Every structure is written in C-alpha cells, then in structure tokens.
Amino acid sequence: MKAILFGYSSYAKEMAAQVKKYYKEVFVYTNNSKEKQSASEDGFNSFLFDIDDNYDKLLDEYKEDMDLFCALQDDAQNVFLTISLREKYNDKRLVALASTSENADKLKLAGANKVIASLETTANLFNEILSKPILNSVFHAILYEASPLKMSQIKVESASTIIGKKLENISEHTKHRVIILSISDNMKSSFYFTQIAHTHKFKEGDVLVVIGYDQNIENFQEEIRGK
Amino acid sequence: MNYFAKLIVNFAYRLHNSVVYKKRKRFFYNILENNGYQYKKYLDIFMMIIILSTIVILVREVKHPIDDFLTFYSTVIVSFLFMVEYLLRFWVYSDTSKAIIDKYESDLFLQREFKLSSVLFKVTKIKLKYVFSIRAIIDLLAILPFFHELRILRIFILFRIFKLFRYTQSIKYFMTILGSKKIEFITLAIFVSAIIFLSGVLIYIMEANDPTSRINTLFSAFYWSLVTISTVGYGDIVPVTDGGQIVAMIIIIFGIGVISFSTSIIVSAFNENMKQIKDDKLVADIVHIKEFYLICGYTEVASLIAAKLTSLVVVLDDDPLRVSRAQEDGYRAICADPASLETYKMLGIKFAKHVKSVLCLRESDVLNVYTALSIRSISQTIPILATLVEKHNYSKLIFAGATKVVYTQELVGLMAREYSGKPIAFDVIDELRSEKGDSFVDELFLNKKIIAKFPTVGDLLIHKFKLLLLGIHRDKDELLFNPKDDIELQDGDTLILIGSKKLLSEFIDSLSRGIIK
Numbered sequence: 001m002k003a004i005l006f007g008y009s010s011y012a013k014e015m016a017a018q019v020k021k022y023y024k025e026v027f028v029y030t031n032n033s034k035e036k037q038s039a040s041e042d043g044f045n046s047f048l049f050d051i052d053d054n055y056d057k058l059l060d061e062y063k064e065d066m067d068l069f070c071a072l073q074d075d076a077q078n079v080f081l082t083i084s085l086r087e088k089y090n091d092k093r094l095v096a097l098a099s100t101s102e103n104a105d106k107l108k109l110a111g112a113n114k115v116i117a118s119l120e121t122t123a124n125l126f127n128e129i130l131s132k133p134i135l136n137s138v139f140h141a142i143l144y145e146a147s148p149l150k151m152s153q154i155k156v157e158s159a160s161t162i163i164g165k166k167l168e169n170i171s172e173h174t175k176h177r178v179i180i181l182s183i184s185d186n187m188k189s190s191f192y193f194t195q196i197a198h199t200h201k202f203k204e205g206d207v208l209v210v211i212g213y214d215q216n217i218e219n220f221q222e223e224i225r226g227k
Numbered sequence: 228m229n230y231f232a233k234l235i236v237n238f239a240y241r242l243h244n245s246v247v248y249k250k251r252k253r254f255f256y257n258i259l260e261n262n263g264y265q266y267k268k269y270l271d272i273f274m275m276i277i278i279l280s281t282i283v284i285l286v287r288e289v290k291h292p293i294d295d296f297l298t299f300y301s302t303v304i305v306s307f308l309f310m311v312e313y314l315l316r317f318w319v320y321s322d323t324s325k326a327i328i329d330k331y332e333s334d335l336f337l338q339r340e341f342k343l344s345s346v347l348f349k350v351t352k353i354k355l356k357y358v359f360s361i362r363a364i365i366d367l368l369a370i371l372p373f374f375h376e377l378r379i380l381r382i383f384i385l386f387r388i389f390k391l392f393r394y395t396q397s398i399k400y401f402m403t404i405l406g407s408k409k410i411e412f413i414t415l416a417i418f419v420s421a422i423i424f425l426s427g428v429l430i431y432i433m434e435a436n437d438p439t440s441r442i443n444t445l446f447s448a449f450y451w452s453l454v455t456i457s458t459v460g461y462g463d464i465v466p467v468t469d470g471g472q473i474v475a476m477i478i479i480i481f482g483i484g485v486i487s488f489s490t491s492i493i494v495s496a497f498n499e500n501m502k503q504i505k506d507d508k509l510v511a512d513i514v515h516i517k518e519f520y521l522i523c524g525y526t527e528v529a530s531l532i533a534a535k536l537t538s539l540v541v542v543l544d545d546d547p548l549r550v551s552r553a554q555e556d557g558y559r560a561i562c563a564d565p566a567s568l569e570t571y572k573m574l575g576i577k578f579a580k581h582v583k584s585v586l587c588l589r590e591s592d593v594l595n596v597y598t599a600l601s602i603r604s605i606s607q608t609i610p611i612l613a614t615l616v617e618k619h620n621y622s623k624l625i626f627a628g629a630t631k632v633v634y635t636q637e638l639v640g641l642m643a644r645e646y647s648g649k650p651i652a653f654d655v656i657d658e659l660r661s662e663k664g665d666s667f668v669d670e671l672f673l674n675k676k677i678i679a680k681f682p683t684v685g686d687l688l689i690h691k692f693k694l695l696l697l698g699i700h701r702d703k704d705e706l707l708f709n710p711k712d713d714i715e716l717q718d719g720d721t722l723i724l725i726g727s728k729k730l731l732s733e734f735i736d737s738l739s740r741g742i743i744k
Binding site for chain 2: 003010011013014015016017018019021022023067069093095097100113114116118119120121122123124125126127128129130131132134135137138139142143144149151152153177178179181182184193207209211212213
C-alpha cells in the first residue's frame with residue numbers, strides 16, 4: 001500500500017513522518033519547489049504538480065493500491081484537489097486537512113473520508129486537558145504512545161466462533177480481560193457502541209473495536225478466529 | 228544626632244519591623260482605600276447606610292420633633308465614626324516610619340548629618356497634601372455637626388452626602404468623566420460668571436430706579452440674570468424698562484450658547500472617556516472573579532478554546548483589534564501585554580487563588596516563551612498550557628515553565644497515522660471524545676462518602692446503567708484497566724466510564740444519593 005501526500009507544509013511533514021509506519025512507500029506531491037526539496041531531504045519520493053493537472057496520468061501508476069492525503073496549505077486549493085481526486089478515484093480512502101471546522105465541512109462535501117480540522121483539533125485537545133485530564137492522558141497513551149494498553153480493530157472471519165451469537169451471550173472478551181467498545185458492519189464507517197448493542201448478532205465482516213493489553217487482544221482474537 | 232532624633236529613628240525602626248503594626252496598617256489601608264479588597268464593599272455599604280440615616284433624620288427634624296437618641300446618634304455617634312475614619316485615612320495615607328528610615332539610611336550612607344526637622348517637614352508636607360485634598364475636606368466637614376451646640380454647623384450634615392462619593396463607584400466614574408473636561412468647565416464658569424456679573428449690573432442700572440420693576444436690588448439683578456442665562460426663566464421677576472428688555476434679549480442669546488456649550492462638553496467627555504472607564508472597571512472587577520482561565524493571546528485557536536471552556540475566561544492581549552474581538556465574543560478582555568509583570572501587578576491577579584490555568588496561545592513561540600517565563604516568575608505552581616509553532620522550540624517552552632505544550636502539527640500527524648492503521652477504531656474514539664454523539668466518555672471522581680456506600684467495583688452495579696467501565700485511575704499514573712468486581716475502591720479514585728449521556732448522569736445521580744436500584 002502506498003500513501004500519496006499532497007503538500008509538504010509543517011502539518012503535511014508530520015503526517016508523512018507518522019503515516020510512513022503503515023505504508024510501504026510515501027510519495028509527496030507539492031506545488032512548491034522548496035517543499036519538494038524539503039520532502040526529498042526527509043527521504044520521501046517527491047514530485048512537483050499543478051493543481052490543474054490531469055490526475056489520471058499523475059497517479060496512474062499507484063491507482064490500484066493507494067491512500068490519498070490532501071494537506072495543501074490553502075484550504076480552497078485543498079477543497080479543489082479533494083474534489084478532483086474524488087472525481088477520478090471514488091473508491092480510494094482520502095484524508096484531508098482543514099484549518100477550521102467550516103472548511104472541514106466543505107472538504108467532507110467534496111468527498112473526503114476523514115477530515116482533520118487543525119484548529120478545532122487543538123481546541124478540543126486543550127478543552128480535554130483542562131476538563132478531563134485523566135481521560136486525556138489515558139487516551140493519548142492508548143492511541144499515540146507505546147502504552148501496554150492497545151486499541152485494535154478485529155474483523156470477524158467466516159469461521160469465527162462468535163458468528164450467530166449475541167454480544168450478551170459471549171464470554172471470550174471477559175475471559176481475556178478485553179473490552180469490546182463498538183461493533184461495525186463490513187468495514188463501513190458507521191458503528192454502534194456495545195453498551196447499546198447487546199442484542200446484536202455477530203456476522204462475517206463485522207469489525208470489533210477492542211481495548212486491552214497486547215497479549216490479551218491476541219488471545220481473544222485467536223479464540224474467536226475458529227478453524 | 229541628638230537624643231530626640233535618635234529616639235524618633237529607633238521608634239520608626241520599631242514600627243517598621245513590627246509585623247503586627249504592618250499587618251494592621253495594611254488591613255486598614257485595604258478596607259478604606261483598596262477597591263480590590265473583598266471586604267471593602269461591606270464597609271462602603273455600612274458607611275452609606277449611616278450617611279443616609281443622618282440625612283433622613285435631618286429632613287425629619289425640619290418639621291417634626293425627633294427623639295433625643297436620634298439627635299445623639301446623628302451628631303455624636305456618627306460624627307465619632309467619621310472622625311475615626313478620617314484619622315485612619317490620615318494614618319494610612321503615607322508611611323511616616325519608612326520616610327524617616329529612608330532619610331536616615333541615605334544620610335548615613337552619604338555620611339551626612341541626619342536632620343530630624345527636614346524629614347519631619349517632608350512627612351508633614353505629605354500629610355498636609357491629604358488634609359487639603361477635596362475628599363479629606365469633605366470628610367472633615369462631615370464631622371463638624373459633632374459640635375452641635377453651634378447650630379449652624381449642623382447644616383454640614385449635608386456634606387455627608389458628598390461623602391457618598393467615596394463609597395459609590397459609579398459616582399466616582401461620573402466625576403472622573405467630568406473631571407477630564409476640567410479646563411473646559413473652568414472656561415465656561417469664567418465666561419458665565421462674567422456674563423452674569425455684567426448683565427446683573429446692567430439690569431440693575433436699567434431697572435433699579437423704576438418703581439414698577441421688581442429688580443430693585445443687586446441681589447435680585449444677579450438672581451434674574453442667572454435664571455435667564457440658564458434658560459430656566461421662572462418669570463417671577465421680569466425687566467419692565469426698554470433698556471432692561473434689551474439686556475434680557477442679549478442674555479437669552481448668550482444663554483442658548485451656554486447651554487449648548489455645556490451639553491457638548493459633557494457629551495464629548497462621555498464619548499472620550501467611556502471606553503477607558505469601562506476598561507478600568509473591567510480591570511477592577513477581575514480581582515472579584517473567583518476562578519477563571521487566563522488566555523494570553525486571542526488568536527484564532529484561542530477563540531475556539533474559549534468557546535469550549537465552561538468556566539469564566541479572562542483574555543489578555545496587546546493587540547487592540549483582537550481585544551475588541553474577544554469583547555465582542557463576550558469575554559472579559561484587557562488590552563495589556565501578557566508577558567509584562569506590570570500587567571499582573573495592575574490587575575492584582577492572585578494566581579494561586581483565582582487562576583485555574585494559564586493558556587499561552589500567542590502567535591509565536593518567542594512570545595509564548597516570554598509570557599510563560601513571566602507567569603512562572605510570579606507563580607511556581609500554576610499550570611501553564613502553551614501552543615507550539617516550531618517543533619524545535621519545544622524544549623524552550625518547557626524550560627520557560629510550561630506544564631504542557633501542544634504541537635498541533637504532530638497531533639495532526641498522529642491522527643492521520645491512527646486513521647490510516649485503524650480507521651474504525653479511530654472514528655470510535657473520536658466520536659466518544661467529541662461529545663457530539665449520544666455516547667461519550669467521562670471521568671467520575673470518587674470521594675469517601677461514595678466509597679463508604681459502595682466499597683467495591685461490583686457494588687456500583689455499572690452494568691445496570693449499560694455503562695462500560697474502561698478503568699480506574701488511581702494515584703498519579705496508575706490505571707486499573709477493566710477492573711474486576713471484587714476490586715476495592717479507594718478515596719480519590721477516578722472512574723473512566725463510557726455510555727450514553729442520560730444514563731451516565733442517572734448513574735452519577737444515584738451515586739451521590741447513595742442508592743442504586
């Protein structure tokens with residue numbers, strides 16, 4: 001899997017540095033030669049592009065296997081880029097960066113799967129640090145740090161032992177001290193929290209979001225996998 | 228140095244080093260003069276009640292005989308209280324012992340002879356400055372009814388009304404506004420006095436010898452002149468001669484000018500000073516706020532953070548445009564440099580007592596470092612949160628005393644990473660933290676009272692409320708993840724719960740009532 005990152009501002013730079021963990025390669029496209037040079041210096045394959053380019057040709061070589069990240073500095077350009085990419089690649093995962101929540105809404109309308117509004121994100125973080133400091137440190141550790149506690153998503157396979165069972169009737173998660181936070185259908189972005197999904201019957205393709213210690217999650221996954 | 232001078236200097240040192248003396252003097256200064264002192268308002272209210280009661284007695288006395296006690300109260304008790312107040316204000320007005328010590332030490336250092344007379348002269352000059360101030364004169368006149376045997380002095384009870392100015396902030400502001408146009412008012416007063424004098428004399432010359440005219444004394448001439456120029460025009464006395472009526476016409480024209488001029492002075496005084504007065508009031512009010520977040524720099528992110536905070540917010544920024552934007556957004560915003568120690572001195576902010584946290588959200592790391600350092604020099608313990616613009620400045624902000632530094636770019640990167648690897652899991656957590664959906668996550672602090680009723684996790688019956696207990700935060704960094712039912716709860720534990728808002732609040736309500744059904 002490849003990541004195609006548009007832009008190389010300070011935000012995009014951090015995105016590139018962080019997402020490279022999950023991708024075989026990260027390709028940086030920028031409309032600014034300084035940014036291109038900076039990306040090259042950081043070890044990424046970088047290219048110059050024009051916002052009006054024909055994206056078919058531009059991304060032709062990756063289109064079977066790529067995630068898109070729109071992180072241009074200018075929100076208007078980012079919206080234009082998102083629309084252009086979504087028009088050509090409607091099945092690709094597209095993450096976009098916005099400054100304000102107003103622009104985040106526009107990017108969502110433009111077709112982004114996920115929008116990160118930088119100012120809103122900072123404000124939320126400050127608010128959480130001030131009003132729920134414990135929660136903030138716990139979640140920060142689970143999500144971003146090398147904490148023994150992990151969050152994971154587990155796909156229910158066709159042979160899984162829990163298929164056809166209700167959440168209230170399974171005990172594997174209790175046995176392995178794992179908390180099932182939510183259940184999602186077939187990798188869709190819609191999900192429901194388990195405290196209101198006790199009667200949900202598991203089926204193939206469901207995705208469970210779980211929290212627990214690394215080994216416990218592995219054991220739980222192993223037990224429900226089936227043969 | 229003679230024996231008497233030595234005695235005075237020793238006594239000054241004794242007073243200066245006496246903790247009790249200083250404490251008492253500071254107390255009386257605060258209660259009499261310091262508007263930021265929390266108990267001053269009670270004294271102000273008490274004094275206002277006393278003043279109004281003496282005015283009521285004076286008015287009642289005009290047509291009705293009053294009780295002897297009320298006369299005693301009005302003339303003796305109240306005057307005595309005012310005298311005590313006057314003497315206390317005289318005392319706290321300046322620090323005499325410090326003045327003596329300063330002079331003595333400077334003379335000693337410069338190897339000059341210490342002259343008691345020169346320092347006493349200086350001290351007396353300072354005290355006389357107080358004695359001859361308008362406020363002190365009014366205070367003194369308000370005491371005079373004490374000498375009630377001199378009946379005429381009882382009229383000085385009316386001066387007690389002026390004493391109200393001392394205790395009523397809005398009257399003070401009004402007088403300050405008018406005071407800013409002192410020169411204009413003096414010019415107007417001179418002009419009006421000259422016109423009244425001239426027209427009074429002229430009308431007297433024209434009318435005094437006419438037997439049908441009622442303007443036959445200089446007093447009635449000046450009275451008529453003042454009534455006419457003010458455009459009141461009672462009509463009780465009017466000029467009857469041709470010459471007198473010509474004078475009247477001229478004065479009427481001048482009268483219109485005088486009224487317009489005085490109105491314009493007052494209006495312009497309000498226009499020019501109202502903002503300053505408002506700002507001053509804002510500054511004065513800040514010390515009365517019990518708890519607030521202090522935001523240094525009203526940048527775009529600051530406005531978003533302020534909107535999310537549930538406690539009161541005070542904004543400090545040296546950019547007037549941003550300050551007015553913060554004021555428009557409904558916050559107490561002051562145009563002052565957040566990095567200047569003078570600002571905090573002026574505001575009288577006690578960090579330990581009033582400020583929950585400081586948020587350094589200025590547009591550059593240089594300014595945030597400077598601000599954090601200034602605040603840290605005042606308070607060692609106050610939590611300081613700051614935004615970071617350039618990653619390499621992180622250690623500088625920490626070194627300057629910031630408790631937590633937020634580098635948004637890194638956070639955005641981490642979010643992108645998590646979304647790439649676990650998009651659904653990330654969305655789940657994002658939804659919980661955003662508090663926008665029905666389900667959300669919250670902290671619940673357990674105190675002794677709750678633990679006495681519910682000693683173990685199992686006793687909480689969390690499952691009955693369809694809540695998820697993610698863990699128990701204990702001590703500083705210990706997290707008991709997914710605790711078993713037999714885990715004993717401890718005072719100070721914090722539960723991390725996930726569930727619907729409604730059921731969470733029902734659970735919290737049940738815990739506080741001590742009954743879970």
